[in-house]
Amino acid sequence: MNKSTIYAWLLSIVCFLVLMIVTPSIPQSQDYHHFADHRQFFGIPNTLNVVSNFPFLIIGLIGLVLCYHENYFRLSLRGELYGWTCFYIGVALVAFGSSYYHLEPNDARLVWDRLPMTIAFTSIISIFIIERIDEYKGTLSIIPLLLVGIVSILYWCWFDDLRPYALVQFVPCIAIPLMTILLPPMYTHSTYWLWAAGFYLLAKVEEASDKLIYKWTYHIVSGHTLKHLCASMVPVFLTLMLAKRTIEPERQSLYKIWKVTLMKFRDDKNKVEASVCSFSSVPILEPQ
Structure with missing residues (x-):
């Protein structure tokens, strides 16, 4: 067991002891059984x-x-x-x-x-x-x-x-x-x-x-x-x-996947809006 693992367990134990000291005990309520x-x-x-x-x-x-x-x-x-x-x-x-x-x-x-x-x-x-x-x-x-x-x-x-x-x-x-x-x-x-x-x-x-x-x-x-x-x-x-x-061939967190998907969705939406604006700005020629 390397030092980082030992430190992690020690930190967990210290956090647990602090929590036990600063919080009141929680007895089992008998109403739970009803x-x-x-x-x-x-x-x-x-x-x-x-x-x-x-x-x-x-x-x-x-x-x-x-x-x-x-x-x-x-x-x-x-x-x-x-x-x-x-x-x-x-x-x-x-x-x-x-x-x-x-x-x-x-x-x-x-x-x-x-x-x-x-x-x-x-x-x-x-x-x-x-x-x-x-x-x-x-x-x-x-x-x-x-x-x-x-x-x-x-x-x-x-x-x-x-x-x-x-x-x-x-x-x-x-x-x-x-x-x-x-x-x-x-x-x-x-x-x-x-x-x-x-x-x-x-x-x-x-x-x-x-x-x-x-x-x-x-x-x-x-x-x-x-x-x-x-x-x-x-x-x-x-x-x-x-x-x-x-x-998983490419290990990526769900957060990163969702972030990339959201950015792609925004880019596609912006492109669509830009295309609509360009189309609406084309002048319409009326027949003489």
């Missing part, structure tokens, strides 16, 4: 909030199989295989952890809901480092990042403080879209990352609007159920990206 939809079908408590986790299992297993089936995703770096394997394991485990929690929502069961999600979140960060910064550093970061996620859950369990877990959730939400736009990709179809981020943001909005959406839909479906379905679209889009992408 979801809008309590209906029971076929003897399953909170049925829709439970069964809406099933897509996570399907896409997680599909992703794992395709990672190892004749290199279907054409992963060219060994670190990528490790990162995507951890990601799909986390996605598949979300189905079990979240279903277990929603059968009887409480703090003890919430641990098993959040733990798989942290595995998926932290794996995504390491994948980005592998693809867009450095393969060696990204591969080395997989285990430390997974441990950071696990420790954030344990810290909440021991001290009833959500700050580390909130940071683990918040950082990928900001870092991934920014890295997608600003850093040149190794592969094509990078915009799928933005679609995935958009669906995750929508899922968080639906989660916050659980009771309101349940009321708006005349008690047909709650916001939390829709949150599960939208969140499951994140691995769906990433799986589509892996299946379709190829090595």
